[in-house]
Amino acid sequence: MELDVRGEICPYPMMKAVEAMRALPEGEYLEVYTDHSPCLDTIPTQAARLGFETSIEKIGSPEWRITLRRKP
Amino acid sequence: MELDVRGEICPYPMMKAVEAMRALPEGEYLEVYTDHSPCLDTIPTQAARLGFETSIEKIGSPEWRITLRRKP
Amino acid sequence: MTTTTTAEPRTGPLRLNLQPGVGLLVIAAAGLVSLWAARADSQFAVFWLMGMAFGFVLQRSRFCFTSAFRDLFLLRDGRVMKGVIAGMAVATVGFTLIMSDRLPNSRLEVVAPEAHVSPLALALIVGGLAFGLGMVLAGGCISGSMYRMAEGYLGSWVAFAGIMTGLLVAAHTWNWWWRLDIGRAPRLWLPNIAGYGGGVAITLLALAGAYVLILWWESRAGLVIPLTLMTHDPAVTFGDELRRTYRAIFVRGWPAISGGLALGTLNVFLFAYEHPWRITGEISAWASALAGKLNLGLAPPPLLGVETLAGCTLSGAEGVFLNHMTLSNLGLFAGALVAALLAQEFKLRVPRKPIRYAQSLGGGILMGYGAGLAVGCTVGAFFSAVPSLAANGWLFAAALTGGAFLGTKALRWLP
Amino acid sequence: MTTTTTAEPRTGPLRLNLQPGVGLLVIAAAGLVSLWAARADSQFAVFWLMGMAFGFVLQRSRFCFTSAFRDLFLLRDGRVMKGVIAGMAVATVGFTLIMSDRLPNSRLEVVAPEAHVSPLALALIVGGLAFGLGMVLAGGCISGSMYRMAEGYLGSWVAFAGIMTGLLVAAHTWNWWWRLDIGRAPRLWLPNIAGYGGGVAITLLALAGAYVLILWWESRAGLVIPLTLMTHDPAVTFGDELRRTYRAIFVRGWPAISGGLALGTLNVFLFAYEHPWRITGEISAWASALAGKLNLGLAPPPLLGVETLAGCTLSGAEGVFLNHMTLSNLGLFAGALVAALLAQEFKLRVPRKPIRYAQSLGGGILMGYGAGLAVGCTVGAFFSAVPSLAANGWLFAAALTGGAFLGTKALRWLP
Numbered sequence: 001m002e003l004d005v006r007g008e009i010c011p012y013p014m015m016k017a018v019e020a021m022r023a024l025p026e027g028e029y030l031e032v033y034t035d036h037s038p039c040l041d042t043i044p045t046q047a048a049r050l051g052f053e054t055s056i057e058k059i060g061s062p063e064w065r066i067t068l069r070r071k072p
Numbered sequence: 073m074e075l076d077v078r079g080e081i082c083p084y085p086m087m088k089a090v091e092a093m094r095a096l097p098e099g100e101y102l103e104v105y106t107d108h109s110p111c112l113d114t115i116p117t118q119a120a121r122l123g124f125e126t127s128i129e130k131i132g133s134p135e136w137r138i139t140l141r142r143k144p
Numbered sequence: 145m146t147t148t149t150t151a152e153p154r155t156g157p158l159r160l161n162l163q164p165g166v167g168l169l170v171i172a173a174a175g176l177v178s179l180w181a182a183r184a185d186s187q188f189a190v191f192w193l194m195g196m197a198f199g200f201v202l203q204r205s206r207f208c209f210t211s212a213f214r215d216l217f218l219l220r221d222g223r224v225m226k227g228v229i230a231g232m233a234v235a236t237v238g239f240t241l242i243m244s245d246r247l248p249n250s251r252l253e254v255v256a257p258e259a260h261v262s263p264l265a266l267a268l269i270v271g272g273l274a275f276g277l278g279m280v281l282a283g284g285c286i287s288g289s290m291y292r293m294a295e296g297y298l299g300s301w302v303a304f305a306g307i308m309t310g311l312l313v314a315a316h317t318w319n320w321w322w323r324l325d326i327g328r329a330p331r332l333w334l335p336n337i338a339g340y341g342g343g344v345a346i347t348l349l350a351l352a353g354a355y356v357l358i359l360w361w362e363s364r365a366g367l368v369i370p371l372t373l374m375t376h377d378p379a380v381t382f383g384d385e386l387r388r389t390y391r392a393i394f395v396r397g398w399p400a401i402s403g404g405l406a407l408g409t410l411n412v413f414l415f416a417y418e419h420p421w422r423i424t425g426e427i428s429a430w431a432s433a434l435a436g437k438l439n440l441g442l443a444p445p446p447l448l449g450v451e452t453l454a455g456c457t458l459s460g461a462e463g464v465f466l467n468h469m470t471l472s473n474l475g476l477f478a479g480a481l482v483a484a485l486l487a488q489e490f491k492l493r494v495p496r497k498p499i500r501y502a503q504s505l506g507g508g509i510l511m512g513y514g515a516g517l518a519v520g521c522t523v524g525a526f527f528s529a530v531p532s533l534a535a536n537g538w539l540f541a542a543a544l545t546g547g548a549f550l551g552t553k554a555l556r557w558l559p
Numbered sequence: 560m561t562t563t564t565t566a567e568p569r570t571g572p573l574r575l576n577l578q579p580g581v582g583l584l585v586i587a588a589a590g591l592v593s594l595w596a597a598r599a600d601s602q603f604a605v606f607w608l609m610g611m612a613f614g615f616v617l618q619r620s621r622f623c624f625t626s627a628f629r630d631l632f633l634l635r636d637g638r639v640m641k642g643v644i645a646g647m648a649v650a651t652v653g654f655t656l657i658m659s660d661r662l663p664n665s666r667l668e669v670v671a672p673e674a675h676v677s678p679l680a681l682a683l684i685v686g687g688l689a690f691g692l693g694m695v696l697a698g699g700c701i702s703g704s705m706y707r708m709a710e711g712y713l714g715s716w717v718a719f720a721g722i723m724t725g726l727l728v729a730a731h732t733w734n735w736w737w738r739l740d741i742g743r744a745p746r747l748w749l750p751n752i753a754g755y756g757g758g759v760a761i762t763l764l765a766l767a768g769a770y771v772l773i774l775w776w777e778s779r780a781g782l783v784i785p786l787t788l789m790t791h792d793p794a795v796t797f798g799d800e801l802r803r804t805y806r807a808i809f810v811r812g813w814p815a816i817s818g819g820l821a822l823g824t825l826n827v828f829l830f831a832y833e834h835p836w837r838i839t840g841e842i843s844a845w846a847s848a849l850a851g852k853l854n855l856g857l858a859p860p861p862l863l864g865v866e867t868l869a870g871c872t873l874s875g876a877e878g879v880f881l882n883h884m885t886l887s888n889l890g891l892f893a894g895a896l897v898a899a900l901l902a903q904e905f906k907l908r909v910p911r912k913p914i915r916y917a918q919s920l921g922g923g924i925l926m927g928y929g930a931g932l933a934v935g936c937t938v939g940a941f942f943s944a945v946p947s948l949a950a951n952g953w954l955f956a957a958a959l960t961g962g963a964f965l966g967t968k969a970l971r972w973l974p
Binding site for chain 4: 178182186189190234237238241242244245248339340341356359360362363381382385386389409412413414416417418
Binding site: 078079080081082083084086087090107108109110112113114117118121133134135 | 576623630636638698707712715781812815903904908911915970
C-alpha cells in the first residue's frame with residue numbers, strides 16, 4: 001500500500017501513517033512518501049510500538065520513502 | 073594469560089595491555105585486571121586496532137576484568 | 145553490551161543537487177550582512193549571528209515546541225519535551241548565575257534586569273490556551289513557523305501572516321486586558337521569596353519531576369522511546385571520518401536532546417551578552433508599524449503598562465522597526481535557510497487540501513493573540529521564563545498543555 | 560542503518576556496596592557547607608557549588624587533560640583532545656559575548672577584565688615543557704590529580720605535594736624570571752588587533768583546524784577512533800527507563816566529548832558570574848601560606864608584577880588562605896568524591912612499584928614549577944586562555960604538546 005503525504009506538515013504525516021498501519025491487511029506492507037523530515041524520527045517510533053519495522057530511503061531533496069513491514 | 077595492573081595509574085594499564093596483546097601466543101587470550109576506569113575506554117580501542125575483541129566484566133567496586141581475544 | 149540502530153536513510157540515485165552551493169552563497173551574504181551590521185552598531189552584528197545560530201540549531205534538530213506538547217497526547221512521545229526540559233535545566237543554572245551577578249541581593253522587591261517575569265494574570269492562562277490550540281492547528285509555534293518558512297513551507301508563511309494579525313488584534317485589546325486583569329495581577333519571581341539558591345533548587349527539582357513524569361507517561365504506551373543519540377560505524381580512513389563528521393553536523397538531523405541543550409546554552413550566552421532569547425515583541429512591532437504605514441486607522445493606541453514589563457511586550461504604533469531584535473529574528477530565518485540548504489532539505493511545500501490554509505491562518509491568529517496576552521510565545525514566555533525563575537513560565541506551560549490537548553481533539557475532527 | 564556497541568561492563572556477583580549511601584551522606588554534608596558558605600559570603604556558596612559541578616563532570620567523564628596530550632603520541636588516540644577542543648569552542652563563543660559586554664570597544668589597548676591574557680614569554684614555553692613532561696610522569700595534570708585524589712589514588716596525593724612544592728619554588732624564582740623575561744614580554748589579545756569578530760573567527764577556525772588535524776593523525780594508525788556516544792536498548796517499562804537514566808548519569812562513564820562540552824559550558828557560566836575557571840593561583844596561596852606558617856624562612860618574597868596579570872598568578876607570603884577560589888578547589892574534591900561514590904568507583908589505590916612515588920613527586924614538582932611560570936595549568940593557562948582569545952593559550956598548548964612528547968619518551972625508559 002502507498003500513502004503520499006507530501007506537502008503535509010506535522011502531525012499529519014505521522015497521524016496518517018499510524019492510521020494506515022492500523023488498517024493494513026496482513027501480508028501487505030506500507031510505503032509512505034513524505035517531504036517532512038521530522039517524520040524520520042516519529043514514524044519509526046510509532047512503528048515500533050505497533051510492531052512494524054522501518055526502513056527509510058532518500059528519494060529526492062528532500063523526499064523520503066519510508067517502508068513499514070510487520071515484524072515476523 | 074593474566075595481567076594484573078591494579079594500583080597502576082594512566083598510562084600503565086593500557087601500555088602493559090598493548091604490550092601483552094602484541095606478545096600473546098596464538099590461541100591464547102588475555103585477561104587484564106584493573107581498578108583504573110579510563111582503561112574501559114582506551115583498551116577496547118587499542119584492542120580493535122590490534123585485531124582483538126574486548127569484553128568487560130565488573131568484578132569489584134571498582135575492579136574490572138577485561139578479556140581480550142583475537143578476532144577470528 | 146547494548147546496541148541500537150539509527151534511522152540514517154539509505155540514499156537512492158540522486159541528481160546533482162545545487163542546494164549546498166546556494167547554501168554557501170547564503171553564508172557569504174550573511175557574512176556581508178554581519179560586516180554591515182557591525183558598522184551600524186556592534187549589537188546588531190551579535191544579534192544577527194546569534195539569531196543565525198538559533199535558526200541553524202532549530203532546523204538541524206527539527207526542534208518544534210509544538211510537537212513537544214502535542215506529541216505527548218497524540219503519540220505519547222516525550223522525545224522533544226525531554227529536549228526542552230534539558231535545555232531549560234542548563235539555562236536555569238546559567239540564568240541564575242547571570243541574574244545573581246547583576247542583582248546580588250534577591251530579597252529586595254525588585255527583579256533582576258531583563259528576567260522574563262510577568263504577571264500571573266487570567267490573560268496568561270487565556271493566552272496559553274489560545275496559543276496551545278493555535279500552534280497545534282497551524283502545525284508549528286512561532287519559532288517553528290519561522291524556521292519552516294525558511295525551509296519553504298507555504299503553510300508557515302500563511303501562519304506567520306496570521307501571527308502578525310493576531311498580535312495586532314492583541315495590541316488593540318491590550319489596554320482593556322491591562323485595566324481589568326494584567327495590571328492588577330501579582331508577579332512571582334522565586335528568588336524574591338526563596339533566594340537564588342532556593343529558586344534554582346525548586347526549578348531544577350520541578351524540571352526533574354517533569355522529566356520523570358514524561359518517562360512514566362511514555363511507558364504507559366507500552367514502549368519507552370529511547371533518547372536517540374548519534375551512532376555510527378568505525379571509520380577506517382581519514383576521508384571517511386571527515387565525511388561522517390560533516391554529515392553528522394550538516395546533513396543528518398540532530399537528536400532533540402542535542403537541540404534542546406544547544407538552544408539552552410545559546411540562550412544563556414545571549415543573556416550573558418544582553419537579555420534572554422525572545423521573538424514576539426519584535427514581530428508585534430513589525431505588525432504595528434505596518435498597520436501604521438497603511439493609514440487605515442489600524443494602528444494600535446499607546447499601550448498601558450508595557451514599560452513595567454520585561455520580555456516580549458507588544459508594541460503600539462510607536463514601535464521601532466529596526467533594532468537589535470529585528471536582526472535576531474532575521475538571523476533566525478537566515479540560519480535556518482543555511483541549515484536547510486546544506487542538508488538539501490529546502491523545498492517549496494504546497495499543502496494540497498484547502499482547509500490547511502484556513503488552519504494555518506486561524507492557528508496563526510490564535511497564536512498571535514495568545515502571545516500578545518501572555519507577553520511572549522513558547523520561547524519568551526516559556527523557554528526563557530522558566531529559567532528566569534519566574535512562576536509565570538510554569539503557569540503558561542500548564543495553559544499551553546491544555547491548549548495543545550484541545551488542539552489534538554480538534555485535529556481528529558478535521559480531514 | 561549503522562550500529563555500534565558500547566563497553567558497558569557485564570556485572571558479576573557483587574557484595575552489598577555502601578558507596579552510594581556514603582555518597583548521599585557527602586551530598587548532605589556538601590549541602591550544609593553551601594548553607595554555611597552562603598551565610599559567610601554569597602560568592603563562597605556559588606564557587607563551592609560550581610567547584611562541585613566541575614569535580615563531578617571531571618570524574619564522570621574521566622576527563623584528563625594529560626591523556627588528551629599524551630595519548631596523541633602514545634596511542635594515536637585523540638578522543639579526549641576532541642572533547643577538549645569541543646569544550647573550548649563552546650567557551651570561545653560564550654567568553655567572547657561576555658567580554659564584549661564588559662568591554663564593548665576591543666580596539667583600546669586594554670584587555671577585557673578577567674580574561675586570561677598573559678605575556679608571551681620564554682617562561683611560558685619553559686613552563687609548558689616542564690608541565691607537559693611532569694603531567695605525563697605523574698599520570699595526571701593538576702585538575703586530574705585533584706579528582707583522582709578524591710577517587711582514592713595515593714599517587715595523586717604524592718603528586719599534589721609535589722605540585723605545592725613546585726609552586727613554592729616557582730614563587731621563589733618568580734622575581735628573577737619577571738626581571739629577565741616575563742616583565743618584558745609582549746601580550747597578545749586577539750581582539751586588540753582583529754576585533755571581537757576577528758578574534759572569535761580566528762580562534763574557531765584554528766580549533767576546527769586542530770580537530771581535523773587530529774582526525775588525520777588518528778587515521779594514520781589504521782583505524783579512526785569513533786566519537787563514542789551513549790547507546791542503549793529500547794526500554795519497555797517505566798522502572799527500566801528510570802534505572803537506565805540513573806545509570807547513564809551516575810554510574811556509566813560519560814563520553815569524553817560530553818565531558819568537554821559540559822566543562823566548556825560550566826566555564827562560560829563561571830565567567831558570566833565572575834571569572835573563568837582557574838585552579839593553581841589558590842594552590843600557590845596554600846603553599847606560600849603554609850611555608851610562612853612553618854617559620855623556616857621558606858616564605859617567598861613579595862612578587863613583582865603579579866598585580867598586572869589576570870588569571871592564576873602566584874602568591875607571595877601575603878596570600879589569603881580562604882577566599883572564593885579556596886571554595887572552588889575544595890568543591891572540586893567534594894564533587895569528584897560524590898561522583899566516585901555514587902558510581903562505586905572509590906578505592907584506595909596503592910602503587911606497588913616504588914618508582915611510581917618518585918614519578919608522582921617529581922612530576923608534581925615539574926608541574927607546579929611549570930604552572931608558576933606559565934601563570935596557570937592546563938585549566939587556567941590553556942582551557943580558559945584559548946577561549947579568552949589570548950595568544951598565550953596557543954603557545955602554552957604547543958609547549959605542553961612538546962612536553963608530553965618528551966614524557967612519552969621518558970615513560971618507555973621507566974619500568
